[in-house]
Amino acid sequence: MKLVFMGTPEIARTCLKRVCEAGYEVAGVFTKPDTPKNRGMKLAMSPVKEYALEQGIPVFQPVTFKDEAVLDTLRELQPDLILVVAYGKLLPQRVLDLPPLGCINMHASILPELRGAGPVQWSILNHCRETGITAMYMSAGMDEGDIIQVVRTPIDPMETGAELMDRLADLAAGLACDTIRAAVDGTITRTPQAHEKATYAPMLTKALCPIDWSQSLQYVIDQVRGLIPWPVATTVIQGKTFKVFRVEDAGYQTNAEPGTLLALSKRGLEVACGGGQAGCITQLQAEGGKRMSAADYFRGHPINLKA
Numbered sequence: 401m402k403l404v405f406m407g408t409p410e411i412a413r414t415c416l417k418r419v420c421e422a423g424y425e426v427a428g429v430f431t432k433p434d435t436p437k438n439r440g441m442k443l444a445m446s447p448v449k450e451y452a453l454e455q456g457i458p459v460f461q462p463v464t465f466k467d468e469a470v471l472d473t474l475r476e477l478q479p480d481l482i483l484v485v486a487y488g489k490l491l492p493q494r495v496l497d498l499p500p501l502g503c504i505n506m507h508a509s510i511l512p513e514l515r516g517a518g519p520v521q522w523s524i525l526n527h528c529r530e531t532g533i534t535a536m537y538m539s540a541g542m543d544e545g546d547i548i549q550v551v552r553t554p555i556d557p558m559e560t561g562a563e564l565m566d567r568l569a570d571l572a573a574g575l576a577c578d579t580i581r582a583a584v585d586g587t588i589t590r591t592p593q594a595h596e597k598a599t600y601a602p603m604l605t606k607a608l609c610p611i612d613w614s615q616s617l618q619y620v621i622d623q624v625r626g627l628i629p630w631p632v633a634t635t636v637i638q639g640k641t642f643k644v645f646r647v648e649d650a651g652y653q654t655n656a657e658p659g660t661l662l663a664l665s666k667r668g669l670e671v672a673c674g675g676g677q678a679g680c681i682t683q684l685q686a687e688g689g690k691r692m693s694a695a696d697y698f699r700g701h702p703i704n705l706k707a
Contacts, residue, residue: 668694
């Protein structure tokens with residue numbers, strides 16, 4: 401069994417590492433081109449590229465699969481199967497048709513729910529109680545291929561997008577190895593998706609960041625959780641914009657207008673939400689500052705609650 405692996409972020413690195421440790425031959429790794437990061441805008445390698453280079457696995461970073469030379473490279477690698485995990489590129493049909501055992505993707509949702517680029521974050525933003533990893537055959541349509549197997553997991557009530565991604569990475573790695581084994585043994589199964597039940601998880605944008613305090617407290621909590629690690633929820637407090645990393649239930653009702661600053665407590669800054677609920681910002685980050693406890697921040701930067 402010879403594999404080609406395609407992936408980019410940390411969840412893909414976790415899967416690649418587990419596949420290598422299981423003893424499968426990875427003939428080559430495809431990942432997105434290096435991207436400029438941080439203030440210096442230096443080119444940074446993807447987590448998948450870093451691991452592949454450490455293991456001496458050839459790395460390929462095509463801009464497009466329309467280039468015939470890229471297809472020639474894939475043919476030369478002669479993969480029996482292509483495994484894809486959060487690659488970030490759609491594969492054309494001529495790539496999908498290349499490996500005898502097909503192209504298999506680990507998608508971070510319970511398909512057909514949350515097809516698309518941001519399933520982990522949207523599972524929280526959509527207030528889902530569970531999510532999972534779906535092993536699926538890839539097809540020309542986005543996340544529309546036949547389902548091989550689904551592993552489900554509950555979403556913890558205060559779990560952030562980053563924390564959930566870490567847990568799903570471990571599930572995806574185990575499922576990837578199980579799926580490869582089933583492909584080798586010839587025991588793999590496939591079930592068409594119920595396309596009429598499909599929902600979608602588009603890419604996140606900064607337009608999602610501003611907190612709408614007129615929404616219910618649970619909505620606000622889920623917005624904050626779902627937008628970690630990026631783009632992070634924001635709110636304006638007396639003319640200053642803050643990133644908000646955690647909001648909790650303050651434990652009481654209020655008649656104040658949503659968005660009203662209610663009190664500073666040992667836990668943080670209490671704010672009125674829709675439906676008469678009170679929330680408490682417990683972790684935030686001021687512009688140019690660092691992430692910290694809200695109580696500590698406002699101890700050093702007093703605010704006028706009557707303003």
